[in-house]
Amino acid sequence: xxxxxxxxxxxxxxxxxxxxxxxxxxxxxxxxxxxxxxxxxxxxxxxxxxxxxxxxxxxxxxxxxxxxxxxxxxxxxxxxxxxxxxxxxxxxxxxxxxxxxxxxxxxxxxxxxxxxxxxxxxxxxxxxxxxxxxxxxxxxxxxxxxxxxxxxxxxxxxxxxxxxxxxxxxxxxxxxxxxxxxxxxxxxxxxxxxxxxxxxxxxxxxxxxxxxxxxxxxxxxxxxxxxxxxxxxxxxxxxxxxxxxxxxxxxxxxxxxxxxxxxxxxxxxxxxxxxxxxxxxxxxxxxxxxxxxxxxxxxxxxxxxxxxxxx
Amino acid sequence: xxxxxxxxxxxxxxxxxxxxxxxxxxxxxxxxxxxxxxxxxxxxxxxxxxxxxxxxxxxxxxxxxxxxxxxxxxxxxxxxxxxxxxxxxxxxxxxxxxxxxxxxxxxxxxxxxxxxxxxxxxxxxxxxxxxxxxxxxxxxxxxxxxxxxxxxxxxxxxxxxxxxxxxxxxxxxxxxxxxxxxxxxxxxxxxxxxxxxxxxxxxxxxxxxxxxxxxxxx
Ligand SMILES: Nc1ncnc2c1ncn2[C@@H]1O[C@H](COP(=O)(O)OP(=O)(O)OP(=O)(O)O)[C@@H](O)[C@H]1O
Ligand SMILES: [Mg+2]
Numbered sequence: 424x425x426x427x428x429x430x431x432x433x434x435x436x437x438x439x440x441x442x443x444x445x446x447x448x449x450x451x452x453x454x455x456x457x458x459x460x461x462x463x464x465x466x467x468x469x470x471x472x473x474x475x476x477x478x479x480x481x482x483x484x485x486x487x488x489x490x491x492x493x494x495x496x497x498x499x500x501x502x503x504x505x506x507x508x509x510x511x512x513x514x515x516x517x518x519x520x521x522x523x524x525x526x527x528x529x530x531x532x533x534x535x536x537x538x539x540x541x542x543x544x545x546x547x548x549x550x551x552x553x554x555x556x557x558x559x560x561x562x563x564x565x566x567x568x569x570x571x572x573x574x575x576x577x578x579x580x581x582x583x584x585x586x587x588x589x590x591x592x593x594x595x596x597x598x599x600x601x602x603x604x605x606x607x608x609x610x611x612x613x614x615x616x617x618x619x620x621x622x623x624x625x626x627x628x629x630x631x632x633x634x635x636x637x638x639x640x641x642x643x644x645x646x647x648x649x650x651x652x653x654x655x656x657x658x659x660x661x662x663x664x665x666x667x668x669x670x671x672x673x674x675x676x677x678x679x680x681x682x683x684x685x686x687x688x689x690x691x692x693x694x695x696x697x698x699x700x701x702x703x704x705x706x707x708x709x710x711x712x713x714x715x716x717x718x719x720x721x722x723x724x725x726x727x728x729x730x731x732x733x734x
Numbered sequence: 735x736x737x738x739x740x741x742x743x744x745x746x747x748x749x750x751x752x753x754x755x756x757x758x759x760x761x762x763x764x765x766x767x768x769x770x771x772x773x774x775x776x777x778x779x780x781x782x783x784x785x786x787x788x789x790x791x792x793x794x795x796x797x798x799x800x801x802x803x804x805x806x807x808x809x810x811x812x813x814x815x816x817x818x819x820x821x822x823x824x825x826x827x828x829x830x831x832x833x834x835x836x837x838x839x840x841x842x843x844x845x846x847x848x849x850x851x852x853x854x855x856x857x858x859x860x861x862x863x864x865x866x867x868x869x870x871x872x873x874x875x876x877x878x879x880x881x882x883x884x885x886x887x888x889x890x891x892x893x894x895x896x897x898x899x900x901x902x903x904x905x906x907x908x909x910x911x912x913x914x915x916x917x918x919x920x921x922x923x924x925x926x927x928x929x930x931x932x933x934x935x936x937x938x939x940x941x942x943x944x945x946x947x948x949x950x951x952x
Contacts, residue, residue, distance in 0.1 A: 607836050614822050614833060621820040624782050625834040626808035626886065 431701070436573035437580075438700040439693060444584035444654070446692025447592035451647030453669035453676075453684050454599065455640030461616035461679055462636040465522060466530075468537040470644055471666025472544035473509060477645025478652040478661060479552045481505035482559040485652070489561055498562035499587070502649040510642025518637040523630075541662070549659055556656035562587075563653035581654075588650050595643065596685050603681070612636055616679065668695070671714040677727020687717075687725060735760040735890050735923040736781055736812075738949075741790030743780050750776045753790060754949040756942055758890065763916060763924045765934040767952065768944035774927035775817055777944065778892045781925075782814050783807050795889055809838060813887020815879040817894040823868030827859065827878050830867050834886045845885075852881040855914050873904040880911065890923035897933055905933075912937055 428435075456470045481502050488501060521540055525533050566582040603609035614622040615632045623629050647665075672691050676683035691710045698709040717725055736758040743751040751773050758764045768774045779785045781792065783804035792800045794810050808814075813834070821830050831852060835845040853860045859881050862874060870878065876896055883891045897905050915922065928934050931952075934941070941952035 610822075610825065610829065610833060611837065613824060617822045617824065618820050620784055621816055621822075623804045624784060624808065624814045624816065625882070626805050626837040628803075628805045 432574055433576055433578060434700050435697070436571070436576075436578045438697045440571060440578065440580050440585065441699070442693035442696030443689075444588040444692075445696055446688045446690075447589040448647050448651050449665070449668050449672055449692055450592050450685055450688035451595060451650070452644045452665050453672035453688055454595065454681060455643035455647075456666075456669050457673050457676070457678060457680070457684055458599075458612070458643075459637055459640035460673070462612060462619075462633055463518075463522060463526065465525070465533045465537065466670075467522075468534065468666060469517070469540040469544055470640070471662040471664075471669065472541055472548070473513060473641045473644035473662075474648035474651070474665045475657075475662035476513065476544065476548055477506055477509045477648030478657050479548060479557060479648075480509050480645070481649035481652040482557050482657055483552070485559045485561060489559075495561050495565040498565065498653075502562065502652070503646070505649045506642050506646035509645035509648075510638055513645075514638030514641035515634060517641070518634050522637070523633075526633075541666075545659065545662060548662070552657070554659055556658050558656040560653045584654060588654075591646070591650055592685070592688075595646075596681065600681055608635070668710055671710045673724075674714055675717045675725055677724025680724065680726040683724070683726030735762070735795055736892075736925060737791075737793040738777070738780065739791040739793065741780055741792060742788045743776055743785050744788050745776065745785065749788075750947050751780060752947045754944070754947070756949055758923045758925050760889075761921050761923055762940065763938040764926070765938040765941040766925065766927045766944055766949070767929070767931045767934070767941055768927070769929055772944045773947045774929075774944055775894055776947075777949070778814065778816075778894050778925070778927065781807075781892060782812070808834060808886040811887060811889030813883030813885065813891040815876075815883040815891065815893045815896060817898070819872075819875040819879040821867040821870070821875055821878055821882070823866070825867055826863065827865050827867055827870070828863040830878055831859070831863075831881050831885055834882060838886060848885050851918075852884050855884070855918060856881050856911055873900055873908075876900065876904075876908060877911070880908075884915070884922075887922060888919075889921070890925065893924065893926045895927050895929070897928060897930075909937060 452470065452474050456467065459467055459470065484505050485498055485501050489498065517540065521536065525536050563581050563583040566587070568579045569582045569585060570577040571580050571585065603613055611627055611632055614627060615629050619629050668691055672684055672687045675687035675690065690713055694709045694713050695706060698705040738754055738756040740753045740755060741751060742749060742753050754777065756777065766774055766777060776785065780787055783802060787800055791798065794807065794812060797810065799807065831849060832845060835848060856877050858877055862870065862878065867878065880893065880896065883893070896908060900908060912924065926934055926938065942949050943952045
């Protein structure tokens with residue numbers, strides 16, 4: 424064991440740091456997916472596309488603006504702007520235009536519709552950005568690297584991935600928990616999630632809440648994508664990978680669990696990252712292995728409560 | 735105050751209410767009696783706008799409300815305590831009570847006044863206020879559901895089988911609360927559903943009977 428560690432310790436450290444930033448990104452997507460499912464009762468397969476489009480929009484916008492002399496420090500505002508744009512435009516268009524037509528319909532139909540939406544958004548994305556990799560890492564380079572102490576060694580790692588990405592995820596977690604528990608709008612969202620009809624009978628406009636929640640969830644996914652964009656070169660297929668991982672996160676955490684989603688995102692992020700460094704051929708299956716192992720023991724998810732849903 | 739005039743309601747394409755007439759006068763206490771599956775809940779949901787009327791007219795407080803969206807109806811002063819309580823389990827009891835008033839954007843002073851009035855009518859609720867609704871017993875939950883309905887039900891409250899599943903002592907307490915409510919706020923109409931015809935006799939002035947989706951005067 425000690426021998427293994429002295430040989431592979433640095434690699435493990437790198438894997439954990441990588442995993443942390445990856446977990447933060449997956450969390451941003453999963454938490455929105457969870458929120459949206461709670462209110463709409465629709466599993467939105469196209470949620471990952473919003474991550475991808477958020478990433479592409481942020482990279483394009485960043486390239487465009489920095490070519491016109493935008494100072495690098497303002498690049499972070501661009502990431503946020505991209506998320507707001509994508510969520511604010513695509514959110515209402517998708518909810519009003521497509522999803523609203525299938526509320527309360529059969530699960531299979533809903534799944535087919537959101538899958539179709541996913542395919543359409545993938546094509547739209549290829550139409551706009553093509554299939555060549557898109558790369559804009561200025562927001563990451565700007566902060567440079569920090570030396571992370573690891574045992575007797577230090578690992579130089581990008582400050583952006585250590586501070587900014589997990590920082591935004593933690594702020595999202597804390598902000599969301601506060602918002603849902605302490606504000607009226609948040610409580611209204613929880614009320615509709617718990618019991619839409621009872622909420623309506625209390626005077627809540629469920630259609631409005633649905634639009635708001637979907638737009639918000641879309642913006643969170645897009646923000647995840649925007650945050651990811653400086654760390655990687657964007658290619659078609661990012662959306663599919665993200666949605667699959669966030670499904671695993673939601674399944675592991677249990678529905679309606681925000682803090683639980685954070686923990687299970689960490690498990691998935693770290694697990695996947697360790698696989699990437701040590702057994703790359705396992706990268707794709709590790710998240711599923713974790714998911715299956717958890718669901719075998721606790722079918723309702725680690726933090727989920729067994730709920731009886733009314734129709 | 736509340737009126738269904740020849741209202742028919744279908745659920746999933748099946749006719750459940752057939753051209754029913756029901757009238758609850760201002761300040762009146764009315765029972766709707768029927769067996770399991772007769773259509774009691776459907777009648778209340780139709781009044782609340784939770785199910786659309788295929789034909790007929792719904793009137794609330796003299797106002798044509800047939801096409802009024804469900805979420806606007808509490809604004810007319812109608813409170814609803816559904817079957818099975820249906821509280822928001824993760825909220826404290828206090829937040830369950832406050833939610834409808836906050837959603838209606840009532841002034842804070844008015845909300846506080848109504849909360850005090852509800853505590854006055856249902857004294858047990860004051861102690862329960864900080865508790866999570868999910869942890870309440872069935873009887874406590876029914877009291878909270880009644881209190882929540884009263885927070886907006888300044889003109890009428892619709893109570894769906896509140897006595898079902900209550901132990902005799904608790905049923906007694908609930909009935910007393912309804913009597914207090916009528917004395918304290920005589921202007922509030924009360925519509926209660928029940929399957930046992932004898933139970934509500936001392937509490938109401940008038941009864942309707944519903945059978946297979948058809949309502950008749952008792
Ligand atoms: N969601 C639904 N889908 C199909 N049929 C329904 C649905 N809800 C109610 N019904 C039918 O409508 C009829 C009336 O139901 P309703 O719930 O109004 O009866 P109820 O008098 O409230 O009964 P209970 O005493 O059991 O509460 C029943 O025959 C029921 O089977
Ligand atoms: Mg019923």
